[in-house]
Amino acid sequence: MRVASSTALKRLPTRFSIWAITALNLAWIGAQTGRAADEPAPPTAIQFTLDRPLDASNAPFVLASSHGLFRAEGLAVGTKIASGPADAIARVASGSSDLALVDINVLVRFRDKADAAPVKAVFMLFNKAPYAIIARRSRGIRALSDIEGKTLGVADGDFSIWFWPALAHQNGIKLASVKLAKFSPAVREPMLSAGQVDAVNGFSYLAGVNLRDRGVPADDLTVLRYADYGCEAYGFALIVNPAFAAGKPEAVKGFLRAVIGGTRLAIKDPARAVDDVLTLMEGGSRDLELARLRAVISDNILTDEVKRSGIGGIDPARFARSVDQLAEDVKFRAKPTSADIFDGTFLPESSGRLIH
Structure with missing residues (x-):
């Protein structure tokens, strides 16, 4: 051949x-x-x-x-x-x-x-869509309701955030109570691992897994999958x-x-x-x-x-x-x-x- x-x-x-x-x-x-x-x-x-x-x-x-x-x-x-x-x-x-x-x-x-x-x-x-909020337990986030009063990091171009308003509405979360911090996708995991935000939005199999390789203890991470909170996507x-x-x-x-x-x-x-x-x-x-x-x-x-x-x-x-x-x-x-x-x-x- x-x-x-x-x-x-x-x-x-x-x-x-x-x-x-x-x-x-x-x-x-x-x-x-x-x-x-x-x-x-x-x-x-x-x-x-x-x-x-x-x-x-x-x-x-x-x-x-x-x-x-x-x-x-x-x-x-x-x-x-x-x-x-x-x-x-x-x-x-x-x-x-x-x-x-x-x-x-x-x-x-x-x-x-x-x-x-x-x-x-x-x-x-x-x-099921892989949309998720990946948060630090040490910042007081163990369930979706704990996101109120916290800062959620969102990478530029992250389209999974499109479903965030519906997710918040379904789960009785006040959108105004959650501060959205936008930044480059390249710094999403580093910012969470450094404690500069309380949680990040993204894909569970990407950010949720990648953070394990950044020195964040597994027992300090919680992955809040949109699908587990009523997202039909x-x-x-x-x-x-x-x-x-x-x-x-x-x-x-x-x-x-x-x-x-x-x-x-x-x-x-x-x-x-x-x-x-x-x-x-x-x-x-x-x-x-x-x-x-x-x-x-x-x-x-x-x-x-x-x-x-x-x-x-x-x-x-x-x-x-x-x-x-x-x-x-x-x-x-x-x-x-x-x-x-x-x-x-x-x-x-x-x-x-x-x-x-």
Whole structure:
């Protein structure tokens, strides 16, 4: 088998060279002429985008690649990193990426624009959003009600704060009693560990886990998950370019089947899954990433709803309630329905989506 040229490899991001090299080699093979009549068709190339740097939460996609699940579906998947969810959605909308993983609530806001491309989600990976308040017990915060009179740090661009007004309202917390301190994402954990704020808003599997690596004693941290206090929001979803979905529906279905398989593998053996992820990361900590993946599986992926109904879908009534909660902070031109944002026609039957 011919490999990609060294010039081409130099242009590839280091951490994703394994996926990208595979895509290049398979694309080269498929481009050759003179194949025997009984040879299989060349794989379908898919450009996939993550909206943030790789970590263990992306294990389902890494395992789908490393275990040959994409290849078994006739797919050659290349992966790139966007600068954030807005960039990832823009890439899918323009067609420069076929699929991307983004928070569905960012997609909801994107679609509310008058000129928004009709991008939809086709698979829900995080049945519960990872939004959380991470606080110091030593600052007197053990439950959400203790946040009154405290200072809550919020990183610039942290969209999970959109649900804070609804969360406060549901739990009888006076918004005016909580001081919001805004700062760069780079200093969120350091400011909490240094005691410059009483709590920070963010993702439970990111800030909630990263702080363990900053010298904050585990028994001094409390993670107050929005989902535990009435937030109905869904989290990360796979979105697809409309033209790609219309032109290559079987490729989209195959991608989802591979991701479901990768998710099952990650749940079955998180330690091995993290080892695969670490081969694509630069300087990742195995202990930290294993804690991250276990948190994501228990809190966001393998929920009671998923155990009952299978992974990947959404409940229209719950989605409507989540939009109502979002609307306490976001002003919509028109509140979307689940059918406006989510297309479940690419999902396998529920029996093929069960995960235990």
